[in-house]
Amino acid sequence: MIAGRAPLFAQLVANTNNGFYGQDIISVRQFDRSKLSYIFDVAEEMRHMVQKIGSADLLRGRVLANLFYEPSTRTSSSFMAAMQRLGGAVIPINEVRYSSVTKGESLPDTVRTLECYADVIVLRHPEIGSAQIAADAASKPVINAGDGPGEHPTQALLDLFTIQEEMGRIDGLSVAMVGDLKYGRTVHSLTRLLTLFDVRLSFVSPEGLRMPPELLREVQSKGTPATEHEDVAEVIEQADVLYVTRVQRERFEDQDLYERVKGCYVINPQLLERAKDRMIVMHPLPRAGEISYDVDDDPRAAYFRQTENGMYIRMALLAAVLGRA
Amino acid sequence: MIAGRAPLFAQLVANTNNGFYGQDIISVRQFDRSKLSYIFDVAEEMRHMVQKIGSADLLRGRVLANLFYEPSTRTSSSFMAAMQRLGGAVIPINEVRYSSVTKGESLPDTVRTLECYADVIVLRHPEIGSAQIAADAASKPVINAGDGPGEHPTQALLDLFTIQEEMGRIDGLSVAMVGDLKYGRTVHSLTRLLTLFDVRLSFVSPEGLRMPPELLREVQSKGTPATEHEDVAEVIEQADVLYVTRVQRERFEDQDLYERVKGCYVINPQLLERAKDRMIVMHPLPRAGEISYDVDDDPRAAYFRQTENGMYIRMALLAAVLGRA
Amino acid sequence: MIAGRAPLFAQLVANTNNGFYGQDIISVRQFDRSKLSYIFDVAEEMRHMVQKIGSADLLRGRVLANLFYEPSTRTSSSFMAAMQRLGGAVIPINEVRYSSVTKGESLPDTVRTLECYADVIVLRHPEIGSAQIAADAASKPVINAGDGPGEHPTQALLDLFTIQEEMGRIDGLSVAMVGDLKYGRTVHSLTRLLTLFDVRLSFVSPEGLRMPPELLREVQSKGTPATEHEDVAEVIEQADVLYVTRVQRERFEDQDLYERVKGCYVINPQLLERAKDRMIVMHPLPRAGEISYDVDDDPRAAYFRQTENGMYIRMALLAAVLGRA
Numbered sequence: 001m002i003a004g005r006a007p008l009f010a011q012l013v014a015n016t017n018n019g020f021y022g023q024d025i026i027s028v029r030q031f032d033r034s035k036l037s038y039i040f041d042v043a044e045e046m047r048h049m050v051q052k053i054g055s056a057d058l059l060r061g062r063v064l065a066n067l068f069y070e071p072s073t074r075t076s077s078s079f080m081a082a083m084q085r086l087g088g089a090v091i092p093i094n095e096v097r098y099s100s101v102t103k104g105e106s107l108p109d110t111v112r113t114l115e116c117y118a119d120v121i122v123l124r125h126p127e128i129g130s131a132q133i134a135a136d137a138a139s140k141p142v143i144n145a146g147d148g149p150g151e152h153p154t155q156a157l158l159d160l161f162t163i164q165e166e167m168g169r170i171d172g173l174s175v176a177m178v179g180d181l182k183y184g185r186t187v188h189s190l191t192r193l194l195t196l197f198d199v200r201l202s203f204v205s206p207e208g209l210r211m212p213p214e215l216l217r218e219v220q221s222k223g224t225p226a227t228e229h230e231d232v233a234e235v236i237e238q239a240d241v242l243y244v245t246r247v248q249r250e251r252f253e254d255q256d257l258y259e260r261v262k263g264c265y266v267i268n269p270q271l272l273e274r275a276k277d278r279m280i281v282m283h284p285l286p287r288a289g290e291i292s293y294d295v296d297d298d299p300r301a302a303y304f305r306q307t308e309n310g311m312y313i314r315m316a317l318l319a320a321v322l323g324r325a
Numbered sequence: 326m327i328a329g330r331a332p333l334f335a336q337l338v339a340n341t342n343n344g345f346y347g348q349d350i351i352s353v354r355q356f357d358r359s360k361l362s363y364i365f366d367v368a369e370e371m372r373h374m375v376q377k378i379g380s381a382d383l384l385r386g387r388v389l390a391n392l393f394y395e396p397s398t399r400t401s402s403s404f405m406a407a408m409q410r411l412g413g414a415v416i417p418i419n420e421v422r423y424s425s426v427t428k429g430e431s432l433p434d435t436v437r438t439l440e441c442y443a444d445v446i447v448l449r450h451p452e453i454g455s456a457q458i459a460a461d462a463a464s465k466p467v468i469n470a471g472d473g474p475g476e477h478p479t480q481a482l483l484d485l486f487t488i489q490e491e492m493g494r495i496d497g498l499s500v501a502m503v504g505d506l507k508y509g510r511t512v513h514s515l516t517r518l519l520t521l522f523d524v525r526l527s528f529v530s531p532e533g534l535r536m537p538p539e540l541l542r543e544v545q546s547k548g549t550p551a552t553e554h555e556d557v558a559e560v561i562e563q564a565d566v567l568y569v570t571r572v573q574r575e576r577f578e579d580q581d582l583y584e585r586v587k588g589c590y591v592i593n594p595q596l597l598e599r600a601k602d603r604m605i606v607m608h609p610l611p612r613a614g615e616i617s618y619d620v621d622d623d624p625r626a627a628y629f630r631q632t633e634n635g636m637y638i639r640m641a642l643l644a645a646v647l648g649r650a
Numbered sequence: 651m652i653a654g655r656a657p658l659f660a661q662l663v664a665n666t667n668n669g670f671y672g673q674d675i676i677s678v679r680q681f682d683r684s685k686l687s688y689i690f691d692v693a694e695e696m697r698h699m700v701q702k703i704g705s706a707d708l709l710r711g712r713v714l715a716n717l718f719y720e721p722s723t724r725t726s727s728s729f730m731a732a733m734q735r736l737g738g739a740v741i742p743i744n745e746v747r748y749s750s751v752t753k754g755e756s757l758p759d760t761v762r763t764l765e766c767y768a769d770v771i772v773l774r775h776p777e778i779g780s781a782q783i784a785a786d787a788a789s790k791p792v793i794n795a796g797d798g799p800g801e802h803p804t805q806a807l808l809d810l811f812t813i814q815e816e817m818g819r820i821d822g823l824s825v826a827m828v829g830d831l832k833y834g835r836t837v838h839s840l841t842r843l844l845t846l847f848d849v850r851l852s853f854v855s856p857e858g859l860r861m862p863p864e865l866l867r868e869v870q871s872k873g874t875p876a877t878e879h880e881d882v883a884e885v886i887e888q889a890d891v892l893y894v895t896r897v898q899r900e901r902f903e904d905q906d907l908y909e910r911v912k913g914c915y916v917i918n919p920q921l922l923e924r925a926k927d928r929m930i931v932m933h934p935l936p937r938a939g940e941i942s943y944d945v946d947d948d949p950r951a952a953y954f955r956q957t958e959n960g961m962y963i964r965m966a967l968l969a970a971v972l973g974r975a
Contacts, residue, residue: 053711054710054711054713054769055710055711055739056711060379060380061378061379061410062380063379063380063406063409065402073743077741077743077763077764077767078767080767081739081741081767081768084713084739085713085739089380089406089410091402091405091406091409092417092742093398093402105610108618109610109611109612110611112629112632113399113402113610113629113632114402116632116633116636117402117403117406117633117636119379285755285759285763286755286760286763287755288755293758304762304763304766307763308767311766385704385705386704386705386735387704387705388704388731388734390727414731414734414735416727416730416731416734418723418727430936430937430938433943434935434936434937435936438724438935438936438957441954441960441961442728442730442731442958442961443731
């Protein structure tokens with residue numbers, strides 16, 4: 001018996017016709033230009049709201065279960081901030097390895113348990129396909145925050161959003177991707193999204209880390225012009241977007257190869273002297289030497305703005321799947 | 326000097342006469358039928374509120390210290406969601422092993438420190454009696470979230486609440502408990518609560534894992550009819566409630582015994598064909614094979630609704646001890 | 651396109667002229683008597699607000715990144731509660747060792763990433779000077795929550811605030827510091843702050859753990875009378891404030907020395923019989939035997955009130971650097 005309590009919030013009418021309400025976000029393949037445009041419009045509004053007043057109450061009364069089976073402070077912090085800046089609450093579950101969640105419990109059971117408490121689940125898991133397994137088990141929306149070598153769709157969305165925000169458009173641009181293009185999950189997903197637009201792609205990598213042939217064929221089948229290179233110098237002058245990736249030691253079976261290539265694709269001020277005045281350097285971060293620190297003050301260095309955009313994209317997705325955008 | 330700030334919330338008058346205000350929740354022995362009825366009424370109202378609007382502001386401005394000396398993602402998430410859905414905030418303290426809390430500091434000192442910051446403390450601790458020690462030290466309410474082989478009262482409350490919600494009543498029911506009845510803390514506490522009602526109990530376990538004799542005597546002394554069985558088939562037809570528990574490897578000194586018994590008490594669709602149409606299967610979760618996945622879609626499978634009820638019970642308890650119910 | 655959403659919060663006008671707005675809190679050396687007075691006034695108002703209504707909405711819509719590279723449940727909980735009681739949200743980052751933050755990423759990059767999501771960063775780091783490095787990298791306020799053997803300014807501020815709150819003044823008091831004065835970071839910072847006032851200082855320690863000579867010279871250069879002692883009995887009768895510190899095993903290279911001295915500076919009821927009726931015993935906690943438990947009920951035992959004051963000081967600092975005080 002709770003006497004005298006008047007709910008402060010009327011039951012808002014959810015926008016159930018936005019194409020995202022109640023849906024899972026598992027793969028970039030779910031997105032066409034129309035859906036991208038919708039999410040980017042909402043994300044831009046989120047940016048204005050945060051810069052003006054800091055937070056809103058769109059998701060007040062909603063709870064996010066932030067379920068990370070492997071550590072990723074960056075992504076989990078971004079989702080936490082996104083939910084909290086919309087007035088929602090977060091259950092952070094970061095230490096899964098030590099927790100009872102893993103005491104022989106299946107991922108579907110864990111997800112079905114968490115949706116008893118939460119309205120939406122964000123999942124980072126080391127195994128490919130795990131996000132889809134979780135989504136199949138859950139009746140509430142699941143957002144894939146990276147399933148091992150699989151996908152990391154919110155990263156690709158924030159990357160593409162950054163290109164549009166920084167350059168004012170995507171069509172007509174020349175985008176160069178640099179570094180580990182074989183194992184780099186982010187470049188694969190971003191490449192898939194870019195083929196929805198009228199762009200030219202350049203892939204710059206050492207021989208052993210070239211873009212996978214099946215993805216190259218996919219790009220060709222979409223009619224997107226693409227070239228391969230081994231030296232960033234070949235593309236620096238025409239690139240509107242230079243997307244640099246980390247060369248991760250753990251992706252290499254051959255550690256000697258890692259040592260040989262890791263220093264080969266470094267962006268520094270000397271290289272940027274030859275680049276356009278109006279272009280951007282992007283990086284999913286964290287970096288490990290691929291972009292020298294003295295590039296940071298160059299206005300073309302967009303990677304921290306890119307990080308910030310991640311929060312706005314995640315705000316937009318959370319609001320959309322919960323019917324509040 | 327904070328100029329121009331008007332508190333958004335007037336100081337609400339606390340309900341200090343609900344029998345729970347300022348009290349600790351340490352043991353199911355604190356509860357009689359009247360107190361159970363009160364908490365269940367509030368929990369039911371919490372369910373309606375969550376399903377209708379998601380959250381309320383009953384505990385706005387209140388802070389919960391969620392102090393877990395051993396990992397239990399399920400219970401800690403349930404308390405976090407409960408507090409947050411009432412508008413309160415949570416300090417999660419999950420990694421106690423690595424933290425300065427344990428740098429030689431006594432539990433009473435830790436609790437007295439946390440109550441400087443928080444309004445209520447939830448404690449999970451591996452040692453029996455620790456919740457009472459904490460409650461003795463603290464001037465603010467302490468809720469026992471499991472003290473090793475001791476009690477886990479909120480689990481027993483949510484179990485009983487689930488029986489009432491699912492079956493519409495508790496009196497007159499036949500309740501069968503299945504599995505590890507020797508080490509299973511949850512069945513002991515639930516059994517004690519059930520003796521407050523007019524029920525028939527069946528205890529189904531392998532020989533080495535029978536209900537402790539002292540608890541059997543306690544049941545008899547209350548006049549509650551109880552029988553023991555070694556085969557779930559003996560009770561499946563008359564059971565209104567089938568309460569299944571996990572056989573935890575860590576409770577066994579003899580690992581061979583564990584391997585022999587773990588598969589003996591599995592609930593599957595074939596078994597349920599013989600059960601009543603209107604009965605429920607419960608489990609405190611996580612499960613480890615005791616209930617096969619193809620039971621999940623049976624409407625009698627109540628274990629995920631039981632999990633959800635845990636949040637409502639904890640919302641009710643938090644609101645009650647803080648004088649907001 | 652978010653239709654029909656009206657922001658609940660108007661854009662408040664920040665107090666940008668409080669001398670703290672947008673500033674970092676790195677060292678006690680930033681504070682003079684005027685600034686201390688300002689923060690203490692706000693902290694006192696915070697205490698009244700918390701005791702009356704629990705929380706306020708001063709920092710609603712603001713997000714704190716609570717970045718702890720080494721565990722400190724006490725300090726991190728205090729900052730979390732402080733932010734949440736002001737209506738703000740927290741991103742807790744406690745498990746840095748296991749997280750991608752440390753995957754070769756520099757502290758400046760981590761800080762620049764977190765300020766994309768948060769409005770203020772609290773940093774605990776094991777290396778001296780790290781707080782300044784973070785502050786130099788960040789455009790948003792950084793609050794030092796301890797940089798190894800460096801500073802822990804919020805501890806010193808809460809210590810001094812406690813003296814003023816408990817004794818009604820600071821000028822004219824006799825303050826005795828007891829225990830490990832060589833490695834004790836808190837006594838060093840508090841001593842520096844006390845030299846801004848008209849106090850007499852007594853330093854009581856074993857020979858090997860005396861106050862560093864350079865700090866003694868600094869005290870003398872300010873004209874603050876100070877004496878050194880090896881026995882707390884020499885100072886107990888005149889002390890208005892007895893500040894007791896933990897003798898930390900990890901600070902000792904010689905473990906035999908630790909065993910010999912650890913029991914030498916214990917405060918118990920017998921000792922306190924000789925103390926003034928109106929004096930206070932302080933301790934930064936956690937204690938490890940330096941103050942016996944049967945002192946806790948003595949009204950002069952101020953250490954848990956001191957802990958509570960930590961939350962009010964941190965509320966004041968957070969509000970001040972964010973322009974809300």
